[in-house]
Amino acid sequence: MRILLVYRPHPEGARDPFTSLMPTGLGYVNGVLRENGFESRLANLSGVSWREVEEFLRRERPDVLGISVFTHNRFESLRLAALAKKIDPACVIVLGGPHATHSFETILAKHREVDAVVLGEGEETFLTLVRALEYRGNLAGIDGLAVRQGAGVSHSQRSPITDLDALPPPVRYMDDAWGCDIPRQLEFIITSRGCPAACRFCSSPRFWGAGLRFRSPRSMVDEIRTIRDRYGLIYFSLRDDTFTVRKDRVIEFCKLLLKEKVYILWNCQSRVNAVDEEMLLWMRRAGCECVQYGVESGSERILARLGKRITPQQVRTAAGATRRAGINLSIYLITGVPGETDEDVDATLRLVNEIRPHDGQVAPLAYYPGTAIFDEAVRLGKVAADLFERDHGEAQYVRSDPFVARSGETLLRALTRVGRKARFTQADFASQRELLGYCHGTNLAQGEWLEDKGREGQAAELYREIVEREPENPWGWLAQGGLFGLQGDVKSAKEAFSRVLSIVPGYVPAHLALGDLCQELGDRNGAHRWYEAARGLNPYDPLVEERLKSVSRRSGKKKGGP
Template sequence: MLSPCPGTGLSYLNSYLQMNGYDSKLYDFFFESWDYVEDILIKENADIVGITCLTEGRNNSFKLLSLIRRIKKETIVVFGGHHSTYMYDQLIKSFDIDYIVLGEGEEKFLNLIQAIEGKMPLESVGGIVYKKGGLVFKNSMKDGDFIKELDKLPFPLLEENLHIFTKYPSLKELHPKQVKNIPPEVSENGRVISIITSRGCPYNCQFCSTTLFWGKRWRFRSPKNIVDEIEYYYTHFGFRYFNFADDAFTIVPKRAIEICKEITNRNLEIYFDCTTRADTITDELVKWLKRAGCLFVALGVESGSRKILETINKKISPSSVIKAFRILKKNDLSAYPLLMVGNPGDNDETIHKTILLMKIIRPYRVSISKTTIFPGTDLYDLAKKQNFINDSYWLTPKPPLLYTYENSFKTMERWAFEIENYDKKLYELRILRLKLRVLGFLSNINSLTFKKRILSKRFMEIMKKYIRFIF
């Protein structure tokens, strides 16, 4: 899977530290060699180094830590990120890490630096883990430790990191089908930049760890502040494509509409995509999304089985998915479902219901992932109770574990293939219909007649030969 753009979390943190007077630099080592990383560490000779530790990339974080210790052992190393937040006890005891920042980082990291400088007691810094006298201490993370007014955070400073974006895929490489109707200078040469418009989530899906990291209370930026950031990137750096990186951008439809209105009122010729929930889709919302430049919407559908949706605590229904796709299609806004196979309780019957749902909503594509276990999720707690996994797994170099307690990897592969194969057949059918219409074959053929004929094996063989000859 291609990563659309550099991560945003450290960008906001870097700007926040600079705003508060600290000489902070941001490096993205995703595409770099270890020799390059070593050269940078020697060149910068930093007093404090912060490292993002994500579950899927944790071993690279550990390798970076070892490299820092070899180059300059006295460097203060601070870990942050999702994996650090959920597995802090294991990390602080197993590795030579000085501090761990839990969850949202801006204010905590700033306070930690000030505590290291002796400007405030270390014990007063909420949401951190550290070692002292051979013992591990955790300063509790309370709701008050989360930033309430997100508008006060500075925008990421791109001047010194603009070159990073050239290493990431172009929009055309990421979404070849969706970019056909936008200017080539945007699709072929343009890069994607992500914006986070809110933090926290009022939901608690079984497979997701968002609430533990960002908090259960949904906090949001104002539409003006969001579009100010968009305009800043647009005017100063020429960015014209944006990814709203929220888990559910339209969680409050009225607010999303206000953001779209702010974009259109400023006459910003931009394009964007977003991910959201099916039960937030309304006719008015979709009209404004399209008007503001939305190219497509990804909907977290997960399954077509009501039973599975209840099991994973998704709090949507298949009927809400059907309704959402009807609204999106009516307004000619592309959308596709994000699906999962291998959820607890999944079987051939539940997968069949997912396929039936796809036949009803008829998306232009589907995105399918195999259910994967991550720390900090209810699914992880379930898997531990089943003795399917334990914390020691994360000290191995293995990737995040698929939930194969109930169904094998081979079964998940088959289910994914069945759904994907349906999608390919649907796409081929649409292309065939389009070509037949161009050739004039469908002018006097109604839809029912077409479906009957299209199922004829002989008809398909004849038409494939004819179309191959013509095209």
């Protein structure tokens, strides 16, 4: 039985560096299927034409096609399902993901090309489904699966997986993924399921069910080390809804990274009422360089309407602790909330000016199936229950009046203006050192600041401290290599980048840097070898192709070409 697990975003999402990636959940489903002996493969269909998609499906001829569906790509997913059914009517089409989970009745009622919908967590449900197909069993009655039965739909819930450590990490079965930038895909890691909050605009609580489940720090560190060693990644993004829910787990994770010398930098998402200074200091020591908080608004009235269950004072407290630890502060804001006024926006602007985030994002409030605000809007007759079938837009915003665009632009300008002034200063770095002691992240950040000020000598001292204290830390050698290159010391730069590759052989940027240095020396053959090595590690990295083309152009000029 050939199983294909695919993702195709909205056309706009195909150009977005985040939305163009496959959902992490597909990697877990693929891993479980492979661990149980099934022939399963991942495919990222972002950025390819429909003609190429059709050719790919005809080549693969899957017996089962699993499609990951979010609200933004719901029509792309349904078109994909119809195409697969046209190519092979016997192919079993299974949808999963947040939008499919919360809209399964409509999907099964209106789209005959879809055979089943996985509800919520998909690993055990999908495994049970393919086992039933293998023995020609009935799909009706499978826990966690919705299927047509007679004139209606049969569905039931499945109990959540209790031991997340038992799930094989996606990295184990990524090598044959089609259309996938594997290193960029594996940068994003999930270490828990569920969220302690119940924000009215978010469908996560209904998708994952009640309660939170966590992977162990041991499992997290092992996955990071495997990805680093196999694919050369040394920067990671932990995309849990709220990474810091359990303080003991976070600190144990940080201590393991430090004890086992897994030298990485990373970021995470959290809530302002789920952090404290002790935890943030451990996170910084272990390489955390940014925390993104869902602040949403500085108005208590709007926060209450969104169901955030936080206060502006908690925002101030968390922001202050984050900055003191030397971690970059990033925030998410929402505008276009029903009843929101200029006074509410002014409250948010005051809060932004107080907490001084390094960056942030602003989004209009949107409807999604499975959220309290959508259910309420349907109940009050503000929107139709089949909104997501009628409206083909990538997102369905709650408000479309001029206030939303104006407030969004005002908040974004404020974030940009404040962010330019929010950078840490020498006094901040001195304070961080008192709190943290030696920390390679602090050295790197302060060194970058000094380089921008033209004080390369002082920056070099900080980088030197990293490589002397932690000779197996690639970040110190990277920083040295970059600085030597800027200073024109090509020999020392090559030595530093070569040292990076002795520690992390698969790190593509170091291969590119060595190629660039060869070009500076006029060694086009050497540059080509380094760039070709980078392409062998990641053929989907656009920077690699740019460098290879640059070598070809220069070679052409030498031969009298244009």
